[in-house]
Amino acid sequence: MDNKKQTKGRQRIDTSKKRENEEKRLVTFSKRRTGLYKKSSELCTLCGTQLAILIFSPSGKPFSFAHPNIEVIARRVLEINPQSNENSDGVMDAYRRNKITELNEKLTIVSDEGGYEKEWGMKLAQMEKVRQNKLLCEQKIHELSDYNVPNMKDWLLELYGRINNRLEEPIDTQVVGMYN
Protein backbone atom coordinates (compact mmCIF):
# COMPACT_ATOMS: atom_id res chain seq x y z
CA MET A 1 0.00 0.00 0.00
CA ASP A 2 1.01 3.59 -0.58
CA ASN A 3 2.00 5.14 2.73
CA LYS A 4 3.96 7.96 1.14
CA LYS A 5 2.53 11.30 2.19
CA GLN A 6 1.34 13.37 -0.71
CA THR A 7 2.54 16.72 0.64
CA LYS A 8 4.64 17.92 3.51
CA GLY A 9 1.59 19.76 4.81
CA ARG A 10 1.82 23.04 6.63
CA GLN A 11 5.36 23.96 7.51
CA ARG A 12 6.46 26.19 10.34
CA ILE A 13 7.73 29.60 9.29
CA ASP A 14 9.63 32.24 11.22
CA THR A 15 7.08 34.92 12.06
CA SER A 16 9.74 37.24 13.44
CA LYS A 17 11.03 38.27 10.05
CA LYS A 18 9.80 39.27 6.64
CA ARG A 19 9.30 36.60 4.01
CA GLU A 20 11.99 37.29 1.47
CA ASN A 21 10.55 35.25 -1.40
CA GLU A 22 8.21 37.71 -3.10
CA GLU A 23 5.86 35.09 -4.49
CA LYS A 24 5.42 33.43 -1.13
CA ARG A 25 5.08 36.81 0.56
CA LEU A 26 2.20 37.82 -1.72
CA VAL A 27 0.41 34.53 -1.18
CA THR A 28 0.87 34.86 2.57
CA PHE A 29 -0.43 38.42 2.49
CA SER A 30 -3.55 37.40 0.66
CA LYS A 31 -4.27 34.36 2.82
CA ARG A 32 -3.54 35.99 6.15
CA ARG A 33 -5.43 39.16 5.30
CA THR A 34 -8.47 37.02 4.56
CA GLY A 35 -7.91 35.17 7.82
CA LEU A 36 -7.67 38.44 9.72
CA TYR A 37 -10.97 39.65 8.25
CA LYS A 38 -12.62 36.40 9.29
CA LYS A 39 -11.23 36.58 12.82
CA SER A 40 -12.31 40.20 13.08
CA SER A 41 -15.77 39.45 11.84
CA GLU A 42 -16.13 36.61 14.31
CA LEU A 43 -14.91 38.75 17.20
CA CYS A 44 -17.54 41.36 16.40
CA THR A 45 -20.32 38.85 16.01
CA LEU A 46 -19.47 36.85 19.10
CA CYS A 47 -18.87 39.82 21.38
CA GLY A 48 -20.99 42.60 19.90
CA THR A 49 -18.14 44.97 19.15
CA GLN A 50 -17.47 47.51 16.45
CA LEU A 51 -14.21 47.28 14.59
CA ALA A 52 -12.24 48.88 11.80
CA ILE A 53 -8.99 47.73 10.24
CA LEU A 54 -6.72 49.59 7.89
CA ILE A 55 -3.86 47.82 6.15
CA PHE A 56 -1.35 49.47 3.88
CA SER A 57 0.72 47.18 1.73
CA PRO A 58 4.38 48.10 1.22
CA SER A 59 3.41 49.70 -2.10
CA GLY A 60 0.91 51.88 -0.25
CA LYS A 61 -2.19 50.11 -1.51
CA PRO A 62 -4.89 50.44 1.12
CA PHE A 63 -7.14 47.65 2.34
CA SER A 64 -9.89 48.06 4.83
CA PHE A 65 -12.42 46.11 6.79
CA ALA A 66 -15.23 47.32 9.01
CA HIS A 67 -17.80 45.55 11.11
CA PRO A 68 -20.70 45.20 11.81
CA ASN A 69 -21.90 47.32 8.95
CA ILE A 70 -20.38 45.21 6.23
CA GLU A 71 -22.18 42.26 7.76
CA VAL A 72 -25.47 44.11 7.79
CA ILE A 73 -24.99 44.90 4.13
CA ALA A 74 -23.98 41.31 3.40
CA ARG A 75 -27.18 40.02 4.96
CA ARG A 76 -29.11 42.44 2.81
CA VAL A 77 -27.39 41.39 -0.38
CA LEU A 78 -27.84 37.72 0.47
CA GLU A 79 -31.38 38.31 1.63
CA ILE A 80 -30.65 36.61 4.91
CA ASN A 81 -32.80 37.50 7.86
CA PRO A 82 -30.72 39.45 10.40
CA GLN A 83 -32.14 37.35 13.23
CA SER A 84 -31.50 34.06 11.47
CA ASN A 85 -30.58 31.25 13.81
CA GLU A 86 -29.11 28.88 11.23
CA ASN A 87 -26.30 26.73 12.50
CA SER A 88 -22.95 27.91 11.21
CA ASP A 89 -22.07 24.46 9.90
CA GLY A 90 -24.83 24.38 7.34
CA VAL A 91 -24.35 24.54 3.61
CA MET A 92 -25.99 27.94 3.45
CA ASP A 93 -23.48 29.25 5.91
CA ALA A 94 -20.54 28.21 3.79
CA TYR A 95 -22.22 30.04 0.93
CA ARG A 96 -22.73 33.08 3.12
CA ARG A 97 -19.10 33.05 4.20
CA ASN A 98 -17.97 33.03 0.58
CA LYS A 99 -20.29 35.88 -0.25
CA ILE A 100 -19.00 37.90 2.65
CA THR A 101 -15.45 37.33 1.48
CA GLU A 102 -16.45 38.49 -1.98
CA LEU A 103 -18.09 41.53 -0.51
CA ASN A 104 -15.04 42.39 1.51
CA GLU A 105 -13.00 42.30 -1.66
CA LYS A 106 -15.57 44.56 -3.27
CA LEU A 107 -15.31 46.91 -0.33
CA THR A 108 -11.59 47.18 -0.86
CA ILE A 109 -11.98 47.79 -4.55
CA VAL A 110 -14.78 50.28 -4.15
CA SER A 111 -13.01 52.35 -1.57
CA ASP A 112 -9.80 52.18 -3.53
CA GLU A 113 -11.32 53.15 -6.88
CA GLY A 114 -12.99 56.18 -5.40
CA GLY A 115 -9.61 57.52 -4.50
CA TYR A 116 -10.97 58.06 -1.06
CA GLU A 117 -8.49 55.95 0.81
CA LYS A 118 -5.75 57.03 -1.50
CA GLU A 119 -5.80 60.20 0.58
CA TRP A 120 -4.76 58.23 3.63
CA GLY A 121 -2.60 55.90 1.61
CA MET A 122 -0.59 58.86 0.43
CA LYS A 123 -0.29 60.30 3.89
CA LEU A 124 0.96 57.00 5.23
CA ALA A 125 3.29 56.61 2.28
CA GLN A 126 4.71 60.01 3.07
CA MET A 127 5.12 59.03 6.68
CA GLU A 128 6.84 55.86 5.58
CA LYS A 129 9.24 57.85 3.43
CA VAL A 130 10.15 59.94 6.45
CA ARG A 131 10.37 56.88 8.64
CA GLN A 132 12.88 55.26 6.34
CA ASN A 133 15.07 58.27 6.84
CA LYS A 134 14.65 58.42 10.56
CA LEU A 135 12.38 56.23 12.66
CA LEU A 136 9.07 57.90 13.28
CA CYS A 137 9.17 57.29 17.00
CA GLU A 138 12.49 59.09 17.10
CA GLN A 139 10.90 62.26 15.85
CA LYS A 140 9.50 64.85 18.12
CA ILE A 141 5.78 65.03 18.41
CA HIS A 142 4.70 68.45 19.57
CA GLU A 143 1.90 70.96 19.11
CA LEU A 144 -0.62 68.18 19.64
CA SER A 145 -1.94 69.88 22.72
CA ASP A 146 -5.57 68.90 22.44
CA TYR A 147 -7.23 65.59 21.87
CA ASN A 148 -9.47 66.76 19.10
CA VAL A 149 -7.37 64.90 16.59
CA PRO A 150 -8.69 65.34 13.06
CA ASN A 151 -7.27 62.37 11.18
CA MET A 152 -5.54 59.02 11.17
CA LYS A 153 -2.08 60.44 10.86
CA ASP A 154 -2.47 62.65 13.88
CA TRP A 155 -4.14 59.86 15.79
CA LEU A 156 -1.15 57.62 15.25
CA LEU A 157 1.30 60.38 16.07
CA GLU A 158 -0.56 61.23 19.23
CA LEU A 159 -0.63 57.59 20.26
CA TYR A 160 3.10 57.21 19.81
CA GLY A 161 3.63 60.40 21.75
CA ARG A 162 1.69 59.01 24.65
CA ILE A 163 3.56 55.74 24.66
CA ASN A 164 6.77 57.66 24.46
CA ASN A 165 5.80 59.67 27.53
CA ARG A 166 5.45 56.45 29.49
CA LEU A 167 8.81 54.95 28.59
CA GLU A 168 11.34 54.81 31.41
CA GLU A 169 13.91 56.36 29.14
CA PRO A 170 12.11 59.02 27.15
CA ILE A 171 13.00 59.04 23.50
CA ASP A 172 14.50 62.32 22.45
CA THR A 173 12.22 63.28 19.65
CA GLN A 174 11.89 66.06 17.18
CA VAL A 175 9.62 66.86 14.31
CA VAL A 176 11.03 66.61 10.86
CA GLY A 177 8.98 67.81 7.94
CA MET A 178 6.20 65.28 7.71
CA TYR A 179 5.02 66.22 4.27
CA ASN A 180 8.07 66.51 2.07
Next chain:
Amino acid sequence: MDNKKQTKGRQRIDTSKKRENEEKRLVTFSKRRTGLYKKSSELCTLCGTQLAILIFSPSGKPFSFAHPNIEVIARRVLEINPQSNENSDGVMDAYRRNKITELNEKLTIVSDEGGYEKEWGMKLAQMEKVRQNKLLCEQKIHELSDYNVPNMKDWLLELYGRINNRLEEPIDTQVVGMYN
Protein backbone atom coordinates in the same frame (compact mmCIF):
# COMPACT_ATOMS: atom_id res chain seq x y z
CA MET B 1 -4.90 2.71 33.41
CA ASP B 2 -6.80 5.98 33.36
CA ASN B 3 -8.18 6.55 29.90
CA LYS B 4 -10.72 9.12 31.01
CA LYS B 5 -10.09 12.43 29.29
CA GLN B 6 -9.39 15.25 31.68
CA THR B 7 -11.35 17.93 29.80
CA LYS B 8 -13.63 18.03 26.80
CA GLY B 9 -11.05 20.22 25.10
CA ARG B 10 -11.97 22.97 22.72
CA GLN B 11 -15.61 22.89 21.78
CA ARG B 12 -17.10 24.23 18.61
CA ILE B 13 -19.14 27.39 19.00
CA ASP B 14 -21.55 29.13 16.66
CA THR B 15 -19.66 32.10 15.26
CA SER B 16 -22.74 33.45 13.53
CA LYS B 17 -24.32 34.80 16.68
CA LYS B 18 -23.45 36.69 19.81
CA ARG B 19 -22.42 34.76 22.89
CA GLU B 20 -25.26 35.27 25.31
CA ASN B 21 -23.45 34.19 28.48
CA GLU B 22 -21.79 37.40 29.64
CA GLU B 23 -18.92 35.73 31.47
CA LYS B 24 -18.04 33.59 28.46
CA ARG B 25 -18.44 36.58 26.17
CA LEU B 26 -15.94 38.64 28.15
CA VAL B 27 -13.43 35.79 28.21
CA THR B 28 -13.85 35.29 24.49
CA PHE B 29 -13.40 39.02 23.84
CA SER B 30 -10.17 39.08 25.79
CA LYS B 31 -8.73 35.93 24.26
CA ARG B 32 -9.71 36.68 20.69
CA ARG B 33 -8.61 40.30 20.85
CA THR B 34 -5.19 39.11 21.94
CA GLY B 35 -5.23 36.59 19.12
CA LEU B 36 -6.17 39.29 16.63
CA TYR B 37 -3.27 41.47 17.77
CA LYS B 38 -0.89 38.56 17.33
CA LYS B 39 -2.20 37.74 13.85
CA SER B 40 -1.99 41.40 12.88
CA SER B 41 1.52 41.70 14.16
CA GLU B 42 2.59 38.60 12.25
CA LEU B 43 0.97 39.82 9.04
CA CYS B 44 2.91 43.06 9.28
CA THR B 45 6.19 41.37 10.06
CA LEU B 46 5.88 38.69 7.42
CA CYS B 47 4.66 40.95 4.63
CA GLY B 48 6.05 44.37 5.49
CA THR B 49 2.72 46.14 5.88
CA GLN B 50 1.44 48.93 8.07
CA LEU B 51 -1.72 48.30 10.02
CA ALA B 52 -4.06 49.91 12.49
CA ILE B 53 -6.99 48.37 14.32
CA LEU B 54 -9.68 50.07 16.33
CA ILE B 55 -12.09 48.05 18.42
CA PHE B 56 -14.98 49.47 20.39
CA SER B 57 -16.54 47.22 22.97
CA PRO B 58 -20.31 47.36 23.36
CA SER B 59 -19.84 49.72 26.31
CA GLY B 60 -17.85 52.04 24.06
CA LYS B 61 -14.46 51.27 25.57
CA PRO B 62 -11.84 51.70 22.86
CA PHE B 63 -8.97 49.33 22.14
CA SER B 64 -6.33 49.87 19.56
CA PHE B 65 -3.38 48.25 17.94
CA ALA B 66 -0.87 49.62 15.48
CA HIS B 67 2.10 48.14 13.70
CA PRO B 68 4.99 48.39 12.97
CA ASN B 69 5.59 51.29 15.30
CA ILE B 70 4.62 49.47 18.47
CA GLU B 71 7.12 46.82 17.44
CA VAL B 72 9.82 49.41 16.96
CA ILE B 73 9.13 50.73 20.44
CA ALA B 74 9.05 47.20 21.83
CA ARG B 75 12.49 46.49 20.41
CA ARG B 76 13.71 49.67 22.02
CA VAL B 77 12.29 48.80 25.42
CA LEU B 78 13.66 45.26 25.20
CA GLU B 79 16.92 46.49 23.81
CA ILE B 80 16.71 44.06 20.95
CA ASN B 81 18.59 44.83 17.80
CA PRO B 82 16.15 45.72 14.99
CA GLN B 83 18.05 43.52 12.56
CA SER B 84 18.21 40.55 14.88
CA ASN B 85 18.00 37.23 13.06
CA GLU B 86 17.21 35.04 16.03
CA ASN B 87 14.99 32.08 15.31
CA SER B 88 11.46 32.64 16.58
CA ASP B 89 11.48 29.37 18.52
CA GLY B 90 14.19 30.46 20.91
CA VAL B 91 13.65 31.18 24.56
CA MET B 92 14.43 34.85 24.11
CA ASP B 93 11.76 35.09 21.49
CA ALA B 94 9.08 33.74 23.79
CA TYR B 95 10.17 36.41 26.24
CA ARG B 96 9.96 39.03 23.56
CA ARG B 97 6.48 37.93 22.57
CA ASN B 98 5.30 38.27 26.16
CA LYS B 99 6.80 41.72 26.43
CA ILE B 100 5.12 42.82 23.25
CA THR B 101 1.80 41.60 24.57
CA GLU B 102 2.39 43.56 27.75
CA LEU B 103 3.25 46.62 25.75
CA ASN B 104 0.13 46.33 23.67
CA GLU B 105 -1.90 46.29 26.84
CA LYS B 106 -0.04 49.37 27.98
CA LEU B 107 -0.80 51.01 24.67
CA THR B 108 -4.49 50.45 25.20
CA ILE B 109 -4.38 51.77 28.73
CA VAL B 110 -2.27 54.76 27.87
CA SER B 111 -4.40 55.88 24.99
CA ASP B 112 -7.52 55.29 27.03
CA GLU B 113 -6.38 57.14 30.14
CA GLY B 114 -5.47 60.20 28.16
CA GLY B 115 -9.04 60.52 27.12
CA TYR B 116 -7.80 60.78 23.60
CA GLU B 117 -9.65 57.88 22.16
CA LYS B 118 -12.63 58.66 24.33
CA GLU B 119 -13.31 61.29 21.71
CA TRP B 120 -13.78 58.61 19.11
CA GLY B 121 -15.34 56.24 21.57
CA MET B 122 -18.03 58.79 22.25
CA LYS B 123 -18.62 59.46 18.59
CA LEU B 124 -18.97 55.76 17.90
CA ALA B 125 -21.19 55.35 20.93
CA GLN B 126 -23.39 58.11 19.59
CA MET B 127 -23.45 56.43 16.22
CA GLU B 128 -24.39 53.18 17.88
CA LYS B 129 -27.24 54.89 19.67
CA VAL B 130 -28.56 56.08 16.34
CA ARG B 131 -27.95 52.69 14.76
CA GLN B 132 -30.04 50.97 17.36
CA ASN B 133 -32.90 53.21 16.33
CA LYS B 134 -32.42 52.74 12.64
CA LEU B 135 -29.61 50.82 10.96
CA LEU B 136 -26.79 53.10 9.99
CA CYS B 137 -26.68 51.82 6.45
CA GLU B 138 -30.34 52.69 6.09
CA GLN B 139 -29.63 56.32 6.75
CA LYS B 140 -28.89 58.76 4.03
CA ILE B 141 -25.31 59.77 3.61
CA HIS B 142 -25.04 63.08 1.86
CA GLU B 143 -22.94 66.21 1.78
CA LEU B 144 -19.80 64.08 1.73
CA SER B 145 -18.88 65.39 -1.66
CA ASP B 146 -15.11 65.45 -1.33
CA TYR B 147 -12.66 62.81 -0.23
CA ASN B 148 -10.85 64.99 2.23
CA VAL B 149 -12.53 63.16 5.08
CA PRO B 150 -11.44 64.56 8.43
CA ASN B 151 -12.16 61.76 10.87
CA MET B 152 -13.01 58.18 11.56
CA LYS B 153 -16.73 58.75 11.68
CA ASP B 154 -16.80 60.35 8.28
CA TRP B 155 -14.45 57.74 6.91
CA LEU B 156 -16.84 54.99 7.93
CA LEU B 157 -19.86 56.86 6.66
CA GLU B 158 -18.17 57.52 3.34
CA LEU B 159 -17.21 53.88 3.03
CA TYR B 160 -20.74 52.72 3.66
CA GLY B 161 -22.00 55.26 1.18
CA ARG B 162 -19.73 53.88 -1.49
CA ILE B 163 -20.76 50.31 -0.86
CA ASN B 164 -24.34 51.43 -0.96
CA ASN B 165 -23.83 53.02 -4.36
CA ARG B 166 -22.69 49.68 -5.73
CA LEU B 167 -25.58 47.61 -4.46
CA GLU B 168 -28.01 46.35 -7.10
CA GLU B 169 -30.86 47.62 -5.02
CA PRO B 170 -29.77 50.98 -3.59
CA ILE B 171 -30.66 51.41 0.02
CA ASP B 172 -32.92 54.37 0.55
CA THR B 173 -30.96 56.31 3.08
CA GLN B 174 -31.32 59.50 4.96
CA VAL B 175 -29.36 61.34 7.57
CA VAL B 176 -30.77 61.43 11.00
CA GLY B 177 -29.20 63.65 13.61
CA MET B 178 -25.87 62.00 14.22
CA TYR B 179 -25.08 63.77 17.46
CA ASN B 180 -28.15 63.69 19.59
Next chain:
DNA sequence: GAGTCTATTTATAAATT
Protein backbone atom coordinates in the same frame (compact mmCIF):
# COMPACT_ATOMS: atom_id res chain seq x y z
C1' DG C 1 -10.90 37.92 37.06
C1' DA C 2 -6.28 36.60 35.15
C1' DG C 3 -3.26 32.59 34.06
C1' DT C 4 -2.74 27.37 32.94
C1' DC C 5 -3.99 23.00 30.84
C1' DT C 6 -6.29 19.72 27.52
C1' DA C 7 -8.49 18.33 23.65
C1' DT C 8 -10.21 19.87 19.74
C1' DT C 9 -11.21 23.10 16.06
C1' DT C 10 -9.35 26.30 12.88
C1' DA C 11 -5.81 28.42 10.01
C1' DT C 12 -2.54 27.97 6.70
C1' DA C 13 2.36 26.54 4.09
C1' DA C 14 3.42 23.98 0.45
C1' DA C 15 2.10 21.21 -3.28
C1' DT C 16 -0.92 20.57 -6.91
C1' DT C 17 -4.31 21.47 -10.44
Next chain:
DNA sequence: TAATTTATAAATAGACT
Protein backbone atom coordinates in the same frame (compact mmCIF):
# COMPACT_ATOMS: atom_id res chain seq x y z
C1' DT D 1 -2.18 33.40 -11.77
C1' DA D 2 -5.84 31.76 -8.98
C1' DA D 3 -8.46 27.68 -6.59
C1' DT D 4 -8.03 23.08 -4.19
C1' DT D 5 -5.82 19.62 -1.38
C1' DT D 6 -3.06 17.81 2.27
C1' DA D 7 -0.77 17.69 6.43
C1' DT D 8 0.65 20.16 10.14
C1' DA D 9 1.00 24.38 13.04
C1' DA D 10 -1.59 27.50 15.74
C1' DA D 11 -5.66 29.19 18.18
C1' DT D 12 -8.93 28.61 21.59
C1' DA D 13 -13.45 26.70 24.50
C1' DG D 14 -14.07 24.90 28.66
C1' DA D 15 -12.31 23.42 33.01
C1' DC D 16 -9.51 24.39 36.62
C1' DT D 17 -6.39 27.35 39.70
